Amino acid sequence: MRPRGAGRFVTSRVVATAGHVDHGKSTLVRALTGMEPDRLAEERRRGLTIDLGFAWTRLPSGTDLAFVDVPGHERFVTTMLAGAGPVPAALVVVAADEGWMPQSGEHLDALDALGVEHGLLVVTRCDLLDPEPAREDALAELARSSLAPAGVVEVCAPRGEGLDDLRAALDGLVGAIPDPDPGADVRLWVDRAFSIRGAGTVVTGTLGAGTVRVGDELELGGRRVHVxxxxxxxAPAEAVRGVARVAVNLRGVPREAVVRGDALLTPDAWLAPAEVDVALRGVRGAELEPLPREVMxxxxxxxxxxxxxxxxGGFARLRPERPLPLRxxxxxxLRDPGRRAVVAGVEVLDVLPPALRRRGAAARRAVELAEPGGGTASGELGRxxxxxxxxxEAMGVPRAEIDAVEPAVRADGWLVAPARAKEAVSALAAAVRAHDAAEPxxxxxxxxxxxRAxxxxxxGLVAAVLAAFPPGPDAVRPQLRDGRVHLGRSRGLPERVRAAMDALRADLTANPFHAPEAGRLAELGLGARELAALVRAGELVAIADGVVxxxxxxxxxxxxLRGVGPEFTLSEARQALGTTRRVAVPLLEHLARAGCTERTDDVTHRLR
Known part of the structure; x- marks a missing residue:
């Protein structure tokens, strides 16, 4: 029989089971799934969850649901967070005979800091004590968290009481979770890595979005790896899409090269920033307290x-000890290990923040971060x-939104905001004036x-910003001509050169193909440098050395030449243009280079 999932897309739902009472959580998961979530012999012997446990079941609706069973003891909060961090929903488990415990509070603090909004309260061991006090205390705690309002189910797992109600409630819970984008970039946080003889290294994690396929090339720690x-x-699968628990067998990756906290990524799609700017939030509505200089x-x-x-203003810049793929x-x-307490929730606002060098830059940055529009194409472009x-796109802005953002100047893969483009045009105008004054x-x-200016x-953006703000009739704006940025025709040339050009223009207007002789140029004071400046300014065209x-x-x-005929000789062209051989020969060569004419034989030319 073909294994379930082989050759097709596999998806499921995932919840974390959290709370102080380890024995009750594991018993509950075991009763729901028929699987043992405590993998280690010591866990089963002590009735204490030490590492992450995994189990799954099929709900009445046909939905596959995976459980990440996290440790409840205060010494294993880091492990708890590793399991709960990527998971979109949680079961908060409280025992009727123990009630709400301090460690239950830290688990809830972590879930609230993560912004987990989908969850259930499960009261276990209802055969040992009236569940109402534990339920009311727990609901009061949940009311101040992101999980409020939460549904409640009371169970006695060993007897199977309440399990059908719990399965129905789980169906309702996972049905309310939005479906992630199967085409999203992959970021699979590794929560376990091990090796299997004959297969090599295997990593597991909760895939939040996107799709992983056999044969895919992914990125791990800066190197390319293959699935x-x-x-x-x-069950084996050809492809898995989020949300799902997934085990990935990696080709050619040594076991020691992967640790918990690494991430499998879509190549070239993620930034690994050295610093990030974040919004801080007090836990469960509490006022935000000053943070230590270093936290986890x-x-x-x-x-x-x-x-x-x-x-x-509730904002901070974080510098992690190693870059993380964040969006x-x-x-x-944020947790203070010394106090063993969750101290703040974090929302990432910027993964490419600007440097803070000047006095008062931090306060100005906080004002920027408080402005609306962060995370949108228009907002990030404006900022x-x-x-x-x-x-x-690597920051997390959808590609369709990037392609549609208007107005924006685009070139070379860059987008420039209109205000920034106007500043660039003004800077160009000032730079050209300064240059022309120094080098007329x-x-x-x-x-x-x-x-640079x-x-x-x-x-490429120089041409783009100039095209976005073209010069008016007076040509006062900078314009691109012949590979240089100018301020209008002849602007910046010395007065004597402009006067000489006016006289030369009058000569050539009367006789357009009578290029001035050396004597006339000398009379006007137009040497080689002056002529080159007029050519660069677009006032003249040089068809040969000294012929303008x-x-x-x-x-x-x-x-x-069209009036001469489709074909003509040099002599016929010279006569039609009313000029000399000194001008006619280079002018015909110029026209040929421009593709206007061509030679048919040694003496005849033809218009194209």
Whole structure:
């Protein structure tokens, strides 16, 4: 018989079972699934969950539901957070004969900090004591958390009492959880890694979104790895999509190269920031207290020491001891191990934050972070001024939203906000004026000089921002011409050169193909540098060394030659243009290079 899940997509739902009473939790999971969640012999001997346990069952609706059984003892809170971090829902288990305990409170603090909104309260051991006091105390605690309001089920697992009600309540719980995007980028936080003889390294985790397929190439710790095989809920699969528990067999990866807290990622889709800016939130409605300089950040299955830089207004910059694949909107927990307490919930707001160098920069940054629009394409573009589209996507902004954001200047994979583009145009105008004043015979800026002056990331954006704000009739705005940025025609040229150009323009207007002789140029004071400056400014076109005409001369020449015939000789062209051989020969060569004419034989030319 073909194994369930083989050759098709596999998906399921996942909940974490949390609470102080380990024996009651494990008994409950065992009764629901018929599986033993406590894998270690010591756990079964002591009745104490030490590591993460995993089990699964099929609900009456046909939905497959996996359980991550987390430890309840205060010494294993880090392990508890590794199991609960990626899971979208939770069962909070309280024993009727023990009631609400301090460790139940820390588990709830962690779930609240993570923003877990879907959950059930399960009161166990109802055969030992009236469950009402434990239930009311627990509901009062849950009322101040993200899990409020939570449904309640009372059970006696050893007798099977209440289990049908619990299964029905679980069906309702998982049915209310939104379906994740199967096309999302993969981020599978590793919560367990082991090796199997003949198969190699296997890692497990809760896949929150996206799809993993056999044969996929993923990224692990900066290296590319390949998926050799998959299992979900104990059965082989060709593909698994979130939400689901998944075991991934990796090809060619040594067991010691993977630890809890690593993540399997879609290649080149995630940023690994050295710093992140976050919003802080007090736990269960409590006022946020000043944080220690160093705390533990729990995100996914990772637990990493971070340095905290308060920004003010409930915002902070965190610097983890190692980069983590984070995105805007990720939720995490800050815990002070010394106090053994969850001290804050975290929401990631920026994974590419700007440097804070100047006095007062932290306070200004807090004001920026408080502004609406964070995490959206328009908001992030407005906040940053210029950003790569791939970086926006890696931050967590949907690609469709990036493609649709308007108005934005786009080039070379970058987006520039309109306000930033206007600033760039103004900076270019000022830079061109300054350059032209210092180098009047070399007007305009090269593209690279213009890019630096406008503080744009790529040269292609220079043309893009100029095109977005074209010059008016007076040509006062900068414009791109012949590979340089200018401020209008001849703007910035010395007065004597402009006067000489006016005289030369009058000569050439009367006789457009009578290029001035050396004597006339000397009379006007136009040497090689001056002529080169006028050519760069677009006032003249050089068809040969020392042979210059007005810019429209080539087009006017083509118009005249059409009247000669489709084919003509050099002599016929010279006569039609009313010029000399000194001008006619290079002008025909210029037209040929431009694709306007071609040679048919040694003496004949033809218009194309």
């Amino acid at each position: 050799r095989g998959l299992q979900s809920l104990g 950040l729990h995100v996914g299955s990772a637990a990493v020491t971070v340095r905290v830089r308060p920004l003010g 805007i909107g990720d939720r995490a927990v 940053r001024g210029a950003v790569r589209a791939v970086d926006l 015979l070399d007007p305009g800026l090269t593209i690279e000089a213009a890019r 406008a503080d744009l990331p790529t040269a 005409l007005l810019p429209d001369a080539p087009d006017r020449a083509v118009d005249r």
